[in-house]
Amino acid sequence: MVLIKGLVILFLCTTSLVHSQKDDWWKSATIYQIAPLSFKDTTGDGKGDIQGIISKLDYIADTGIEPFHAKMRLGSIDVILVSPFFQTQMIDFAYDISNYIEVDSIFGTMQDVEELFSKAKAKGLRVILDFVPNHTSNKHEWFIKSEVGTDGYKDFYIWHDGAKQINEGRNLPPNSWQSEYGGSSWTWSPMREAYYYHKFAKEQPDLNLGEELVVQKLNEVLKFWLDKGADGFRLDASSQLFEDPSFLDKPDKMNDLPQTYELIERWRKFLDDYSQTESKILIPQIWNAPIDDLMRYYVSEDGTQRAQVPMNFMLINELNKNSTASDYKRVIEKYLNALPTGAIANWFLGSHDHNRVASRMGRDRIDGLMILLQTLPGISFTYYGDEIGMEDNMDISWEDTVDVQACNADKDSYQPLSRDVARTPFQWDTTENSGFTSGKSWLPVHSGYVENNLESQMSANKSHYKLFKELTALRKNATLALGDIEIKVLGNNTLAYSRTYEKVSYLIVINLNNQTEVVNASGFKAKLNEESKIRIASTNSKHEIDEIVNLSNLQLTPYDAIIIEYYSSATKVTLSLLAVMMIIIKIFL
Ligand code: GLC
Numbered sequence: 001m002v003l004i005k006g007l008v009i010l011f012l013c014t015t016s017l018v019h020s021q022k023d024d025w026w027k028s029a030t031i032y033q034i035a036p037l038s039f040k041d042t043t044g045d046g047k048g049d050i051q052g053i054i055s056k057l058d059y060i061a062d063t064g065i066e067p068f069h070a071k072m073r074l075g076s077i078d079v080i081l082v083s084p085f086f087q088t089q090m091i092d093f094a095y096d097i098s099n100y101i102e103v104d105s106i107f108g109t110m111q112d113v114e115e116l117f118s119k120a121k122a123k124g125l126r127v128i129l130d131f132v133p134n135h136t137s138n139k140h141e142w143f144i145k146s147e148v149g150t151d152g153y154k155d156f157y158i159w160h161d162g163a164k165q166i167n168e169g170r171n172l173p174p175n176s177w178q179s180e181y182g183g184s185s186w187t188w189s190p191m192r193e194a195y196y197y198h199k200f201a202k203e204q205p206d207l208n209l210g211e212e213l214v215v216q217k218l219n220e221v222l223k224f225w226l227d228k229g230a231d232g233f234r235l236d237a238s239s240q241l242f243e244d245p246s247f248l249d250k251p252d253k254m255n256d257l258p259q260t261y262e263l264i265e266r267w268r269k270f271l272d273d274y275s276q277t278e279s280k281i282l283i284p285q286i287w288n289a290p291i292d293d294l295m296r297y298y299v300s301e302d303g304t305q306r307a308q309v310p311m312n313f314m315l316i317n318e319l320n321k322n323s324t325a326s327d328y329k330r331v332i333e334k335y336l337n338a339l340p341t342g343a344i345a346n347w348f349l350g351s352h353d354h355n356r357v358a359s360r361m362g363r364d365r366i367d368g369l370m371i372l373l374q375t376l377p378g379i380s381f382t383y384y385g386d387e388i389g390m391e392d393n394m395d396i397s398w399e400d401t402v403d404v405q406a407c408n409a410d411k412d413s414y415q416p417l418s419r420d421v422a423r424t425p426f427q428w429d430t431t432e433n434s435g436f437t438s439g440k441s442w443l444p445v446h447s448g449y450v451e452n453n454l455e456s457q458m459s460a461n462k463s464h465y466k467l468f469k470e471l472t473a474l475r476k477n478a479t480l481a482l483g484d485i486e487i488k489v490l491g492n493n494t495l496a497y498s499r500t501y502e503k504v505s506y507l508i509v510i511n512l513n514n515q516t517e518v519v520n521a522s523g524f525k526a527k528l529n530e531e532s533k534i535r536i537a538s539t540n541s542k543h544e545i546d547e548i549v550n551l552s553n554l555q556l557t558p559y560d561a562i563i564i565e566y567y568s569s570a571t572k573v574t575l576s577l578l579a580v581m582m583i584i585i586k587i588f589l
Contacts, residue, residue, distance in 0.1 A: 028481035041437035061123035158197035238284030345378030367538035368561035429455035
């Protein structure tokens with residue numbers, strides 16, 4: 001029996017499923033971002049921790065490889081991207097690091113992190129860490145030494161005497177550059193009698209990455225975490241890694257400077273040299289770069305490899321509640337058409353810096369957008385909680401607000417700036433604090449958790465979560481991983497695209513309207529015909545799974561989103577044979 005099982009798995013792996021060459025593990029991955037502080041608390045201090053993530057690994061990994069499921073479901077999330085858990089003063093959601101190779105006691109211990117690596121790997125999950133090379137905390141040993149002028153550390157940060165005042169007194173800041181969180185990006189150090197530069201909070205001084213020793217120290221940090229088992233790194237605030245050395249008020253460029261690309265080339269080489277057998281990936285956070293600058297993060301003009309996955313925030317930055325199907329088509333094609341040859345696309349609908357997708361784009365659209373995210377070519381990133389359609393918590397009072405960006409504003413203006421709204425605890429179940437903590441939660445749990453939580457969605461007949469799971473499983477199919485894409489706008493406001501690879505095609509149809517549409521979806525190059533079947537449908541859809549649809553007269557209720565599947569006759573025969581084989585095996589097992 002073991003032999004037959006093995007043969008079936010082999011068969012599956014060599015037919016419609018993605019070939020899992022070692023080096024290709026990331027190319028169509030489903031990556032799940034976890035903010036440890038808000039995921040699951042196991043100590044009762046109201047803050048999430050590493051043991052909390054470990055306790056939920058089964059949820060994340062789902063049931064792992066399950067080729068005997070009726071729909072040949074093959075696992076789900078592939079990778080967890082864990083936001084910072086290193087030693088921190090917690091000024092900026094742990095993005096102010098005072099020791100890169102220590103685990104902050106809020107989150108647990110190094111032993112916990114080692115356990116996370118080993119347990120995640122045992123469940124087939126990769127682990128990517130958040131690396132913050134742009135700045136440290138002002139409590140980092142390097143800054144403390146730099147501020148007092150200790151030999152070897154003097155130039156670790158960006159120091160400037162400032163602009164001379166005509167009158168007596170302290171020099172003025174060197175220029176008018178503003179911090180992301182408001183106010184000058186220069187802070188005076190009375191100790192050093194100079195200004196230091198900080199793109200973010202004043203407690204987050206920018207490292208001087210032009211200084212070789214700094215890069216070497218950061219490389220040691222990378223090596224430390226690679227040795228522990230990291231599969232790659234998100235590179236925080238990559239666009240801002242370097243500043244224009246002229247220090248002019250209005251330099252030609254503030255972000256994505258040429259030195260940034262060179263450093264990323266170095267880090268890519270560093271990772272490639274570290275492991276010859278398996279890719280370690282780099283995911284630079286590119287905030288809102290012009291498309292050409294974004295594409296430069298992949299590869300240099302002379303072909304030198306840079307990052308495998310420069311973050312693409314275009315679905316967030318360029319689309320909103322009012323966007324039409326034509327806007328979606330334009331944005332997706334702009335990105336795909338600009339990709340360098342061989343580059344892998346990636347897509348985001350949310351992160352810890354953005355409003356929740358369900359709130360930004362409207363609750364009714366969440367299924368359609370998840371279908372979009374999981375069926376576009378390349379890598380998908382899902383921010384924790386988006387799989388159940390968590391919404392922004394707009395009830396966080398000024399007193400409860402902790403996001404530095406909001407705290408730098410005032411009581412009347414903090415709310416639109418606050419990222420806390422999208423950082424609230426995961427809504428696990430209906431118990432107090434949504435099952436996140438037995439203590440007092442560090443941020444208020446969304447009051448809607450009793451209706452909207454994972455447990456309820458798991459037991460419901462249809463739910464956002466169930467849809468996400470189906471989608472995540474379907475992504476393992478070679479057509480979604482490797483297939484071509486053809487995009488059309490149908491009817492008034494329906495986005496439709498086909499994905500085709502060898503003998504299997506999918507047609508994804510998303511009605512962005514609040515009205516019923518009847519569209520003709522028969523004009524795609526992919527060989528779809530009237531025998532096409534519904535494979536996946538949004539929770540509000542009137543369509544049924546396995547229903548045969550007429551492509552030239554497809555009815556879509558408001559916000560309906562469906563995936564239609566077509567197999568060529570040859571594939572159908574193979575799959576029928578496979579189904580028969582599986583029934584026989586089940587009888588004998
Ligand atoms: C990045 C992070 C953001 C943080 C900032 C400073 O933009 O995503 O959350 O505040 O860097 O580290």
